[in-house]
Amino acid sequence: MSGILKLARQELTSLPPYVPGAYEPGYIRLNANESPWKAPGDPTERGLNIYPPPRPDSITQRLSEQYAVSAKALLVTRGTSEAIDLLIRGFCTAGRDQILICPPTFDMYRLYAGIQGAEVLSVPLLRDRDPDRDFTLDVSRMIANSSERTKLVFICSPNNPTGRAMDPAKLDAICRAVEGRSLVVIDEAYQEFSTTQGFSGLQTRYDHVVLLRTLSKFVSMAGVRCGALIGQPELIEFLGKVLPPYTFPTPSIELVLTALATDSLRISAERTALLRAERARLAKALAASPLVTKVWPSDANFVLVETTDGSRFVEAAHRARILVRVFPTDANLTNCVRITVGQPEHNDRLLQAVSSEGIADGE
């Protein structure tokens, strides 16, 4: 067994996979106990009366081209969220193993670890007064505090909710230090909004690096639930045993293929350029607001700001019928607000709402 699979839950590596009934286009299917008729109003080409393919191979193929990896190195999941869950279920034995996270970060790593009964080892991001140097990885503590029990190191880059992409030299140092004892999972849900390179290059140097991508942000398809886990083929094959067959629904497959047609991707790229420009405009205008004390630089489709009074900011936005995100239980993010970059008129409305008149109006 190869190096990375030695880290997996051994009882799963020998689990015989489920063998689905065959599907052959043009053949009558009397092998899967399905209905022989399409339901009235069924808009799909394949037909909802029959099960979707056990794995959405057409999307795997398309996404592997998109991310420039082999199809054997990519597993399609229901959003990145399912990929996080699969990794934790596949690698962490309840009550024994742990994951390492660097808060403040995406909270679902903690949640899925809790559901699996895995411990969460937190090594907070380093703080600095200068927003440009704030919220960086504490590499020496990450290495010193992790152990053989730390099966997965989750690094979010660009990080949610702080917005910044992580330093490549630090990531390289972590990968080198934990090789043979942990997988390094780099969650790149927001990579397309960044002008930094991303971390696919690490996978040419290290077998234990896993990348997570999603169609929820850049391709405007959060509702379809499609993500991708990219790693060594043996890892993909192993996780394919943990992920049951038929999980990816037929309408989602057909909608994703449409979304990944060249025209849609061109539109996504144009919108991303607009979002980046709006992000810069929003950050600049927010920095000038008397309610805002700090704006962190962002490589994502949101901006994190520190305010003089988080509730006041949220209420001002709410009066303008805008929802923004706060982090009431995170001591690192007191009075901080995460604002997703919207369409230009949404951003105008937010800026108007939190300008001093906007707040005075509501008082």
Ligand SMILES: Cc1ncc(COP(=O)(O)O)c(C=O)c1O
């Ligand atoms: C960092 C990060 N990873 C993953 C996800 C989940 O994405 P998906 O919609 O692909 O499940 C999110 C969602 O906001 C996120 O912020």
